[in-house]
Amino acid sequence: MTTCAPIRLFFAVTFATAALAWAARAAQPVYYPDDPIAVDPETEDAGHVREWEISDLYDFVENSFLKPGDRTPQRAVNINTIDEVPDSSWFTNRAGAHALTPDEVRRGPDQSNGPAPGPWTVVSGKSDGITPGFTIRDTTGTIWFIKFDPESNPEMATGAEMVSTRLFWALGFHVPANHLAVFRRENLVIADTATIRDVMGRRRRLTDEDVDLLLTRGARQADGCFRVIASKALEGKPVGPFRYYGTRPDDPNDIYPHEHRRELRGLRAFSAWLNHDDSRSINSLDTIVERRGRRIVWHHLIDFGSTLGSGSIYAQKPRAGNEYLWEARPTLLTALTLGLYVRPWIRVDFPDIPSLGNIEAAFFQPDAWKPEYPNPAFDNARPDDLFWAARKVMAISDEAIRAAVDTAAFSDAKASTYLSDVIIARRDKVGLTWLTAVNPLVDFALSGEGVLTFRNVAADTRRAPAAEAYRARWSPFDNATGTAAAVVGEQTSAELSFQAPAEALASPFVQVEIAALSATHPVWATPVTARFRQVAGAWTLAGVLRTPDAALPGRTP
Amino acid sequence: MRRILALAALLAWLVPGSAWAQDTRAELLAERRAERARHVQPYEPNSIERGLLYVEDKHILDFLQGLGGIYPRFGGFTTGSGLAFGAGVRRAIPGTSGFEVDASAAMSTRGYKAIDFRVRAPALLTGRLELDGGTNWWDYTQEDFFGLGESPGGDRTSYRYEGLGVNLVARYRVRRWFSVGEEPGYLRPDISSGTDSRFPSIEDRFTDAEAPGLVRQPRLVYTRAFIDLDYRDQPANTRGGGRVLFQVGTGRDQDPSREFSYRKTELEVIQVFPVFDKKRGFAVRLAAAHVDPLNPGGRVPFFLSPTLGGNDTLRSYRELRFRDATYVLLNGEYRWEAFSGLDLALFWDGGDVGTTIEQIRLDEFKTGWGFGLRFNTNRAVFMRLDVGLGGPEGTRFYWKFSPAF
Numbered sequence: 037m038t039t040c041a042p043i044r045l046f047f048a049v050t051f052a053t054a055a056l057a058w059a060a061r062a063a064q065p066v067y068y069p070d071d072p073i074a075v076d077p078e079t080e081d082a083g084h085v086r087e088w089e090i091s092d093l094y095d096f097v098e099n100s101f102l103k104p105g106d107r108t109p110q111r112a113v114n115i116n117t118i119d120e121v122p123d124s125s126w127f128t129n130r131a132g133a134h135a136l137t138p139d140e141v142r143r144g145p146d147q148s149n150g151p152a153p154g155p156w157t158v159v160s161g162k163s164d165g166i167t168p169g170f171t172i173r174d175t176t177g178t179i180w181f182i183k184f185d186p187e188s189n190p191e192m193a194t195g196a197e198m199v200s201t202r203l204f205w206a207l208g209f210h211v212p213a214n215h216l217a218v219f220r221r222e223n224l225v226i227a228d229t230a231t232i233r234d235v236m237g238r239r240r241r242l243t244d245e246d247v248d249l250l251l252t253r254g255a256r257q258a259d260g261c262f263r264v265i266a267s268k269a270l271e272g273k274p275v276g277p278f279r280y281y282g283t284r285p286d287d288p289n290d291i292y293p294h295e296h297r298r299e300l301r302g303l304r305a306f307s308a309w310l311n312h313d314d315s316r317s318i319n320s321l322d323t324i325v326e327r328r329g330r331r332i333v334w335h336h337l338i339d340f341g342s343t344l345g346s347g348s349i350y351a352q353k354p355r356a357g358n359e360y361l362w363e364a365r366p367t368l369l370t371a372l373t374l375g376l377y378v379r380p381w382i383r384v385d386f387p388d389i390p391s392l393g394n395i396e397a398a399f400f401q402p403d404a405w406k407p408e409y410p411n412p413a414f415d416n417a418r419p420d421d422l423f424w425a426a427r428k429v430m431a432i433s434d435e436a437i438r439a440a441v442d443t444a445a446f447s448d449a450k451a452s453t454y455l456s457d458v459i460i461a462r463r464d465k466v467g468l469t470w471l472t473a474v475n476p477l478v479d480f481a482l483s484g485e486g487v488l489t490f491r492n493v494a495a496d497t498r499r500a501p502a503a504e505a506y507r508a509r510w511s512p513f514d515n516a517t518g519t520a521a522a523v524v525g526e527q528t529s530a531e532l533s534f535q536a537p538a539e540a541l542a543s544p545f546v547q548v549e550i551a552a553l554s555a556t557h558p559v560w561a562t563p564v565t566a567r568f569r570q571v572a573g574a575w576t577l578a579g580v581l582r583t584p585d586a587a588l589p590g591r592t593p
Numbered sequence: 594m595r596r597i598l599a600l601a602a603l604l605a606w607l608v609p610g611s612a613w614a615q616d617t618r619a620e621l622l623a624e625r626r627a628e629r630a631r632h633v634q635p636y637e638p639n640s641i642e643r644g645l646l647y648v649e650d651k652h653i654l655d656f657l658q659g660l661g662g663i664y665p666r667f668g669g670f671t672t673g674s675g676l677a678f679g680a681g682v683r684r685a686i687p688g689t690s691g692f693e694v695d696a697s698a699a700m701s702t703r704g705y706k707a708i709d710f711r712v713r714a715p716a717l718l719t720g721r722l723e724l725d726g727g728t729n730w731w732d733y734t735q736e737d738f739f740g741l742g743e744s745p746g747g748d749r750t751s752y753r754y755e756g757l758g759v760n761l762v763a764r765y766r767v768r769r770w771f772s773v774g775e776e777p778g779y780l781r782p783d784i785s786s787g788t789d790s791r792f793p794s795i796e797d798r799f800t801d802a803e804a805p806g807l808v809r810q811p812r813l814v815y816t817r818a819f820i821d822l823d824y825r826d827q828p829a830n831t832r833g834g835g836r837v838l839f840q841v842g843t844g845r846d847q848d849p850s851r852e853f854s855y856r857k858t859e860l861e862v863i864q865v866f867p868v869f870d871k872k873r874g875f876a877v878r879l880a881a882a883h884v885d886p887l888n889p890g891g892r893v894p895f896f897l898s899p900t901l902g903g904n905d906t907l908r909s910y911r912e913l914r915f916r917d918a919t920y921v922l923l924n925g926e927y928r929w930e931a932f933s934g935l936d937l938a939l940f941w942d943g944g945d946v947g948t949t950i951e952q953i954r955l956d957e958f959k960t961g962w963g964f965g966l967r968f969n970t971n972r973a974v975f976m977r978l979d980v981g982l983g984g985p986e987g988t989r990f991y992w993k994f995s996p997a998f
Contacts, residue, residue: 068618079623080630088636091645098642116618288630291622350971354870355933367932374939375873375929382869 066518067545067569067578072116076124080288083331085324088276088284090317096409099316100362105281105295105412111583112298112421119420119580125289125327126335127208127299132431136206138439141432144202150215151266152176155225161232161242161250168253170242172266173227179269182217183341184254184262186349191255191391191451193341193348195444197265199455200310200340202440207306207428208299210336213268216445218261221251270336272323278335279317281412287333300413302425307414308405309429309466310459311395313356314342315407315414344455345386345395352394354381360409391451397461402469419474420583426470427478429463430497437463467499474559474582475552476500480566482575486536488548490566494557503552503560508534512543513567520547528553544570545578666699668994671736672904672912675702681709691716695727704734704788718765726761735789737913740803741895742946744915746986751787752795752807754896756780770824776817780844782810782896806894811853817842825865829973829996832871835864843887844897853894854887863998878924878998880906883950885918893918899946901959904991905998907942909961909984917946921953924998928967938965940979940997959984965997 098104116122123129130136154175161170169183185193194216201214230242254262280300283290294300307315315337325334341348347356358381359366369377386394407414417425434456441456476494483489488508495502507528511520525537540546547567552560567579615621638646648654657665666679679699686692695711711727735751760778767773784807786794801808817840825834838861846853859882867874882899886892895916901907902914906922922944930936943958965979974996981989 064615064621068616068621070617070619073618073622077619077622078626080626084633086635089646089650091638091642091649093649094638094642094645097645284636286633286635288633289626291625291629353933361933363932367935370929371931371937374927375937378869379872382872 065515067117067515067567071578072118072120073122074116076114076122078125078289078327078332079330080332081330082287082289082324082333085275085284085286085322085333087274090277090279092318095317096361099280099411100360100409103410103412103415105416106293107295107412107416109416109418110296111418112301113296114292115298117579118577119424119582121208121298121302121424125332126210126297128210130208131206131428136432136436138433138435141202141206141436142439142443144205144213144440144443145211146213146215148178148213148215148268150217151178151180155223156180156182156219157225157227158242158247159227159230161230161246168250170232170247170250172224180217180266181269183265183267185264187253187255189255189346189351189390189393190257191263191444191446191448192346192351192393194263194265195391195446195451195455196342196344196346196393197267197340198443198445199440199459200312200343202443203310203432203437203459204306204312204337204340206432206436206440209303209306210334211340212270212336212338214340215266215268216263216443217266218257218263220261221248267338270321270323270338272325272334275322275324275333277317277320278322280414284322284333289332295412295416297413298421298424301417301421302428304405304411304414304417305402305422305425305429305466305470307407308357308400308402309462310340310343311345311352311357311400311405311462312340312343313352313407314339315411316409344459345393347393350393351386351390354384354386354394355379356394356408357400357405360406362409387454389448389451389454391446391448392455395455395458397458397465400462400465402462402466418583419470422470423474423476423582426467427493430467430471430493430499432463434460464499467494467497471497472500472557475550475562475564476560477506477550477552477564480548480550480564480568480577480580482536482546482548482568482577484574486538486541486575488534488536488550488566490532490550492532492552500557501554503554503557505530505553506532506534507551507553507563509549509563510537510540511547511549512540513545513547515545515569541570546570546575664697666697669699669707670701670705671733672991673703673735673737674705674733677701677705679707686712689714705732707731721766723764723766724761725764728757728759730757731755735787736896737792737911738795738799738804738895739911739914739916740799741898742915742917742948746911746914748798749792749911750795750798751789751792752896753785753787754782755785756782764821770822772821772823774819774821776815776819776842778815778817780813780815782806782813782894784810784896804895805892806853806896809848809852811844811846811848811894813844813846813853815842815844817857825863826871827972830967830969830971831863831865831876831996832874833865833867835862837862845887846891851888852891854891855884855893855897856887857882857884859899873927873929876924876926876928876998878922880922880924881920881950883919901944901946904979904993907944907959907961907984908940908963908979908981908991909942909989910959910981910986911989914986915944915946915959918948919950919953920944920946921950923958926965926997934968934970936967936969936974938967938979938997939963940965942981963989967996 121127151174156172156174159171159173162168172180172182185191197214198216201211205211224247226242231239232242232246233239256262279294281295282293303315319339321336321338322333324331345352366379384399386396437459438456441452446452471494476492477490478493479491481489492502494500505528509523510525511523513520524539527534545567547565549563549565551563554560565581568575569578615624662684663682666681668677670677677699679697681697683693683695692714698708700706709729714724733754736754738750738752740748758780760776762776764772764774795804819840822837825831825836840859843856861880863878865874865876884893898916899920900913900916901920901922902910903912924942926938926940928936928938941962943960945953945958947953961981961984963979963981965977967974968976977993979991
C-alpha cells in the first residue's frame with residue numbers, strides 16, 4: 037500500500053458517510069407523528085440574552101431607505117403543517133381557537149383590578165420622550181407605569197390604550213395589563229430614592245416641582261382628578277425591543293427570521309384594523325421569563341397610545357395609516373404640481389369627538405393601509421398570511437368589540453357608540469379584503485366513513501356569496517417521498533362535503549385538492565390542499581396548503 | 594483504519610443540516626435550536642447605528658434644541674455676516690415659579706459678535722404676566738449702507754455697528770390671544786468704519802447730513818408700547834390664523850440738544866388662510882413703519898431707520914438695501930406640504946421706502962419673487978432655504994433657522 041492509500045480511503049469513507057447522512061435526511065417524512073404541533077417547543081435556555089437598544093432614528097432610516105431583511109417571496113416559516121401559528125413566546129392562539137366571550141375580551145390580559153387602593157409612591161419620573169409620565173409603586177408593592185391624556189384630547193390616549201390592549205390580546209399577542217385609574221395630586225408620595233431623567237437623559241432626584249410640572253402636561257378632569265393608564269410592569273427582565281426582520285443573534289430559540297413569522301406578517305392586518313400606525317420596534321419589548329424551568333425570551337407588543345385615532349399627545353394625523361412618513365411619489369407629485377395634487381386622505385372627514393381623535397371607517401382601505409414607515413414583516417405578508425389574520429379579526433364578535441370599547445369608559449356615550457361602530461366596520465372591511473383574496477375553505481375534516489366536510493369562511497362571515505360549486509380531486513399521498521399519486525377521483529358538488537373514493541382511503545395518507553368555483557371570485561379556483569393521516573382507524577388532518585407555490589409537493593410543509 | 598473511520602463519521606456528522614432523522618417535529622425543532630445555541634453571539638450594531646445610538650443616548654438633538662441647559666447658537670446675525678456659531682446656558686432659578694436666566698454669546702466668520710444676558714419670568718399673576726429683561730452687547734463689523742431713500746445700489750458702503758442695550762419687556766395677557774405690553778430700555782450705539790474690504794467704508798462715501806448719526810451717536814432712553822392680537826395656531830410654524838401687532842414708541846436722546854430723539858409707529862398684520870387640512874395655505878403680511886424726529890430740527894439716526902431688503906422683507910434685494918423714515922411692505926406666500934417634514938413655498942415680496950407715507954407709491958414698489966424650502970417639525974420651522982429671484986440684484990440665497998413670517 038502506498039502512502040496515498042489511507043487518504044483515498046479516508047475520502048471514500050467520508051463521501052459514503054455523508055451520502056448516508058444525506059439519505060437519512062432525505063428520508064425525513066413530510067409529516068411527523070406529532071404534526072400539526074400546537075406549541076412551538078422553545079427548548080434552549082436563553083438566560084444569557086443581553087439587553088440591547090435599537091436606535092429609533094436608525095430604525096426609521098433603515099426601514100425607509102434600505103429594505104432590511106429577506107424579501108424572498110416565500111411562505112411563512114413558523115407555521116405548523118395545517119397553516120396555523122403554534123403557540124409560542126410570540127403568540128398565543130385566542131380568537132378563533134375558541135369563541136371569546138365579551139367578558140374574556142373585557143378582562144384581556146388583566147389579572148388584577150389595577151393599582152391597589154391607597155397612596156401611590158412615585159419611584160421615578162420621565163420628562164423626555166413623546167409622552168411624559170412616571171412610575172409608581174402601589175400599597176402592595178406592585179410597579180405601574182402611569183401615562184396621561186393630552187390636555188387637548190381628554191380620554192383619547194387612555195381610551196385607545198384600553199381598547200387596543202384588549203383587542204391585541206384577543207388576537208393572540210402578549211401585551212401588558214393596562215388599567216384605567218384615577219388619582220388626585222394628594223394621592224402621590226415621592227419616594228426618597230425617586231429620580232427623574234431630564235431632557236438630556238441625566239438622572240437626578242425627583243422633586244414635588246417635577247411632579248407638578250409633569251401633571252401640567254396631562255389632562256385633568258373637571259373634579260381635579262387625573263385619568264391615566266396604569267400599565268403593569270411586564271413579567272421578567274427586559275432585554276429591549278424586537279426587530280421586524282432577522283433574528284436576535286443571542287437568542288438560541290429565535291430560529292425563524294422575523295420577517296417570515298406569520299404573526300408578524302399578519303400584524304399588518306391587525307394594525308390596519310385598529311390603525312396602529314406606530315407598529316414598529318420601539319413599541320415592542322422582550323423580557324426573559326421562566327417557563328417550564330427554562331429561561332426564554334418572551335415577546336410583547338406595548339404602547340397602544342397611537343391607535344384608533346389617538347396619536348398619544350394629539351389626535352392621529354390624517355396621514356396615519358395612509359402614507360409613510362417619507363414617501364417619494366406623493367412628495368414629488370405634490371412638490372412638482374405646486375400642491376395641486378391633493379393626497380386623497382386629506383379630504384377625509386373625521387367626527388368632532390375629542391376623546392377619539394381621528395378615526396373613521398368609510399375611507400379605510402385595508403390593503404392600502406401603511407404604518408409610519410415600511411416594516412419588513414408587513415412587506416412580506418402574502419395573501420395566505422393576511423387570510424389567516426383576517427380570520428382572527430373576523431372571529432372577534434360585535435359583542436366582544438363593544439366589551440373592549442366599554443373598558444375605555446368614555447364619558448361621552450356618543451364616543452363609545454361611534455368607536456364600536458367604526459371598529460366593527462373596519463373589521464368587516466378587513467374580512468372583505470383578505471378573506472376573499474384566496475380560496476377561503478377551512479376546517480377540513482374527514483370522517484371514519486370517508487366523508488369530507490369543510491367551511492367557506494368568506495361566506496360564513498357574509499363577506500362573499502358562497503361558491504356556486506366545489507371540486508375535489510383525491511389522491512393517495514406518500515408521506516415518505518412527499519409525492520401525491522395519480523388522481524383517483526374527481527367530484528364536483530354544490531355542497532360543502534364529499535364522499536372520498538374507496539381507492540383514496542386505502543392509503544395511510546390521502547390528499548384532496550378542493551377548488552371553490554365562484555364567478556365573483558375566480559381566484560378561489562386555485563385549490564386548497566388538505567392531507568389526512570389515518571391513525572387507529574380515524575382520519576386526522578395532517579396538512580393544509582393554501583397558496584399556489586406551497587401547494588406543490590415539498591419537503592417543508 | 595478505525596481512526597480514519599471515526600474521523601470520517603465525525604466529519605459527516607458535522608456537515609451542516611445533516612441531522613439524523615428525528616422521530617418527531619418537536620425533536621427536529623429542538624435539534625435546530627440546539628444547533629443555533631452553539632453559535633449565538635451578542636448583537637453588534639454597525640457603525641451607523643452606533644453613531645445614531647450615541648446621538649440618542651447623549652440627547653444630541655435635544656442639546657441642539659437648547660433643551661439641556663447648555664445649548665449651541667447658530668446664526669442670529671444679519672445675512673452676509675458669515676457663518677455664526679456660539680453657545681448659551683439656560684438655567685431655572687431655584688425657588689421661583691419658572692424664572693430662568695439665559696446667557697449666550699456668538700461670533701461669526703466675519704467677526705460679528707454678540708453677548709446676551711436675559712432673566713425671564715414667564716408666568717407671573719397666574720400666567721398672565723410675562724417679564725423678560727436683560728442686557729446685550731453686539732459688534733456688527735460690516736453692515737451695509739446704501740444711502741437713504743431711493744439709493745442706487747452702486748453706493749454700497751459698510752459700517753461697524755457696536756452697541757449696548759438694556760431693556761425690560763412686560764407683556765400682560767388679557768386673553769390667550771390678546772396681550773398688551775410695554776418696553777422701557779436704554780441704548781448706547783457706536784458707529785465706526787466698516788471692515789468689508791470689498792466696499793468703501795461709510796464715511797468715505799456719505800456725510801453726516803446724508804447718514805444722520807454718522808458723526809455723533811446718541812445715548813437713548815426709549816419706551817415702546819404694544820398691542821398684540823395673536824391668534825396663530827402655531828407661531829413658529831403657522832398653518833392657520835393670524836396676528837396684528839401695533840407698536841408705538843419714543844426714543845429720547847440724552848444729549849441736551851435732543852437732536853436724535855424720535856417717535857416710531859409700527860404695524861404688522863399677518864394672516865394665513867389654510868386649504869385642505871392646513872396642508873396648503875396662503876400667507877399674507879402687511880407691515881408698515883414710520884419714524885420721525887420728536888423735536889423740530891431733529892433727525893433720526895440712519896441705523897435706527899426702518900429698512901427693507903433681505904431674508905424677512907424683500908428677499909430679492911440685499912439685506913438693509915433700502916432705508917428711510919417710512920416703509921410699507923407686502924409679502925405673499927403660497928405654502929404647501931411636500932411631506933410631513935418639509936413645506937415648499939412660492940413667495941412674492943413688494944415694498945417701498947420714503948420720507949413720508951405719501952411718498953410710498955404702489956407703482957414704485959420694489960418687487961421680487963422666489964421659492965423656499967421650510968424644514969419643520971410639528972410645531973416649528975427649524976430651518977429654511979429661501980431663494981429670491983426677480984430683483985435687479987441677481988439670485989439671493991438665504992439659509993435661516995427661523996420661519997419667514
